[in-house]
Amino acid sequence: MTRLREDDIDTVSEKLYEYNENLRHILGKSLAEIAAYSLGKKPEEFAGKRNVPIGVIPVSCGQGVIGGFAQTVQQIVEFLGFRSFVATQSDVGGLAEAVRRGAQVVFLADDDQFVAIHLAGGKVADNGEATGRGYAAALALMAGGLLGKKVLLIGAGPVGTGAAAFLTQQGAQVSVYDIDLEKSEKLRQTIDGVTVVSNLSVALAECNLVVEATPAVDVIAGKYITVDSMVAAPGIPLGLYSECVEKLSGKLIHDVLEIGVATMLFTVI
Numbered sequence: 001m002t003r004l005r006e007d008d009i010d011t012v013s014e015k016l017y018e019y020n021e022n023l024r025h026i027l028g029k030s031l032a033e034i035a036a037y038s039l040g041k042k043p044e045e046f047a048g049k050r051n052v053p054i055g056v057i058p059v060s061c062g063q064g065v066i067g068g069f070a071q072t073v074q075q076i077v078e079f080l081g082f083r084s085f086v087a088t089q090s091d092v093g094g095l096a097e098a099v100r101r102g103a104q105v106v107f108l109a110d111d112d113q114f115v116a117i118h119l120a121g122g123k124v125a126d127n128g129e130a131t132g133r134g135y136a137a138a139l140a141l142m143a144g145g146l147l148g149k150k151v152l153l154i155g156a157g158p159v160g161t162g163a164a165a166f167l168t169q170q171g172a173q174v175s176v177y178d179i180d181l182e183k184s185e186k187l188r189q190t191i192d193g194v195t196v197v198s199n200l201s202v203a204l205a206e207c208n209l210v211v212e213a214t215p216a217v218d219v220i221a222g223k224y225i226t227v228d229s230m231v232a233a234p235g236i237p238l239g240l241y242s243e244c245v246e247k248l249s250g251k252l253i254h255d256v257l258e259i260g261v262a263t264m265l266f267t268v269i
């Protein structure tokens with residue numbers, strides 16, 4: 001699992017407006033609309049929850065606090081129109097502080113897991129699953145629906161699993177490739193309707209719609225990108241050769257936190 005670095009996230013907050021505009025340009029939908037769509041809802045359905053206090057808690061265990069991480073998560077939540085704060089303390093003290101300050105939802109991440117928890121509702125959203133679902137929703141919007149369409153999913157970890165669940169629900173024909181065949185097999189057994197592929201080059205040549213959900217670089221080469229290609233790439237770092245970005249000319253969705261956090265929020269609130 002990729003650990004975010006300070007320089008992965010240091011411009012996210014200031015570019016949220018621009019990022020949202022870009023999503024609207026590519027998909028005709030905003031960040032909030034993508035997150036809501038991943039749950040079969042509309043953003044207006046969450047409007048009544050805007051005053052629910054949301055606390056983001058820095059976590060220092062493992063490799064420690066990432067400068068700006070909690071603040072960036074809070075800024076995304078704020079951008080979506082929800083009341084939120086970052087706890088001044090970290091860890092257990094921060095959780096206690098958040099609850100004392102009235103938080104009903106908390107966001108917190110260590111080196112392995114990033115979760116949102118609705119304290120009274122008992123709901124938990126995992127960043128991996130939510131990110132996969134959010135990106136699959138973005139791909140569905142970009143492609144104008146997925147019914148009967150072939151989608152290649154690269155990466156069968158938690159993000160890939162979240163994506164596969166949404167894609168199959170939308171009626172897509174999902175093929176999964178993972179460098180670890182056992183992981184693909186496990187995903188196939190968990191989610192009905194998923195086919196396993198073992199040759200990535202063949203699969204890429206046959207599929208225009210791709211979810212790239214690996215933590216690796218240089219997974220997709222430019223020769224596989226056609227005029228009909230659309231790629232949703234939740235993986236960090238971006239798994240596409242640089243020439244792909246130009247060839248996709250906008251039909252690429254990639255960010256470090258935004259879609260995942262928005263989808264987590266709407267999942268628990």
Ligand code: 2YJ
Pocket residue numbers: 001002003004057058059060061064065066067069070109110111112113114127128
């Ligand atoms: O609170 C902090 O500043 C840190 N403890 C944040 C750590 C963020 N965690 C990661 O980047 C992990 N790789 C987990 C991310 C889960 C992505 N699905």
